[in-house]
Amino acid sequence: MKYPRLAGKMVQIQLNKDLAYKANFIISILGMLLGDFIGPLVAIIIYSTTLGIPGWSLDQFLLFQGTYTLVFGLGHVLCLGFFYTVYEAVERGEFDKYLLKPYNSWLYIMAIGIDWDGSPEVLFGAALTAYAMIQLHTNIISAGFLAYLLLVAVGVLFQYTIITLIASGSFLAVKNEALMQTFYKLSDFARYPLSVYGVGLRFFLTFLFPVAISAFYPAEALLRGMSISNIVLVIVPVIVLFAASLWMWNMTIRKYSSAGG
């Protein structure tokens, strides 16, 4: 329980800091909501001028977008701060302070790296998903919804995986912030259903860089159903990568030299 308690304290401190500049705080939330709102707005414009994306009605696509925003919002809240905490500490040669604490360094930094800034994204994603579900008369007491929740959770696990991998890279390259930028750019593939891409990209986004787990597969499971074997098939690459990321973390942390960069 010590890690969740620590995370709670960090959120409190962060909130107090943010509230010192109330106008900026309120505008920040509005800005984030506006940013999230633009995706659905563009979707509405596309669907009002064309037949839209093959196999996806507007409401289905809004469900897809809501899921994407929800998963990336959760990633923002739960693990984005992890990377920046590690990156800044390594760059300043101050990472020793985390190694000296009687805690598991990965869990400790994950706990203090909680960033509540992403919560408007989470709320917006959840609201958009709920709206689309109501429009689509989705039954939430169903196997499809359970599969949806499971795949959303695995989508968040993928966020942990990538952030851990990139943060591990900080011990080797020190200044590797550009990799985060590349990750978010590559994640843009997940903004649209996998069905719009060619076979090679579908394979890449499912098994090699399984970012399709962030929205496509959960939405697919909810809307059209997925067999258990297919669910396992899309979950396994994420679990393997997650295990590899933890191994990488433990390996690279030994390379830390306290030299800064």
Next chain:
Amino acid sequence: MSINHHIGLANIGIKVATRYRWEAIASLIATPVSLIIYYFLWKSIFTYTGASVIRGFAFNDMVQYYVLSMIVGFFTWSQVDGWIENDIVNGWMFRGMLLPIGLTPWYLSFEMGINVYNIVVQMIPIFLIGIVFFGLPIAPAVPFLAFIMSIVFAFLIYFGLAYLLGLGAFWMKRIQGLRKVRRMLVAFLGGSFIPLAFFPQWLQSVSHFLPFEYVKSVPILIYLQRVPVIESLLAQLAWVIALYVIIHFVAKMAVRRYAGVGL
């Protein structure tokens, strides 16, 4: 103030930009990703809709639109509001104030230096990628020259908007929220996500009276020879003049508030 002063300040901008060279390289690698996504997305939409032209755009026009959108984006990029906020928060603004050139030229030359770097490392490579892989035609001489003029005006408008917002930091100190809103508004109403021709008619009409479409959509459409050149350039020039008149007065008020203590 001589041109040498501007070149000196631009050199500082180039040096700062080279500090972020890995970000620039990552961005260069990542930019084709956006093009690939838009390519597949619109290919599937055009096929599904069964129309060869939607809102005046054929599939190839759409692809070229997005290639040009990236090119214009690299040229007009500015985060002067972020620099101003940083200087205010850290109490460093006095550096610019002590120089006998004025704050606006100081930041403008500095940002131009950063953009020179962006042009070489990002804009020109994407232009070539666009020509080789995405069928971007090389515009005839006159529209091409008009395009160059237009992106210079577009940069001045984008910089002006960001700078004006940055001056807000003299009052609010922290302006990350406003910066987010600015980025989103410029991207959406500028036509970064979708050409403005797809917008409802009322929104297109409103957009003509806002500066955002002159930052991205207008230069792209000039290159694609879809808008009257003289009229468009004059409209951009009018926005440049209007913005810098406003900046002149707001900057005066802002400087009077500065205490130099940071946070």
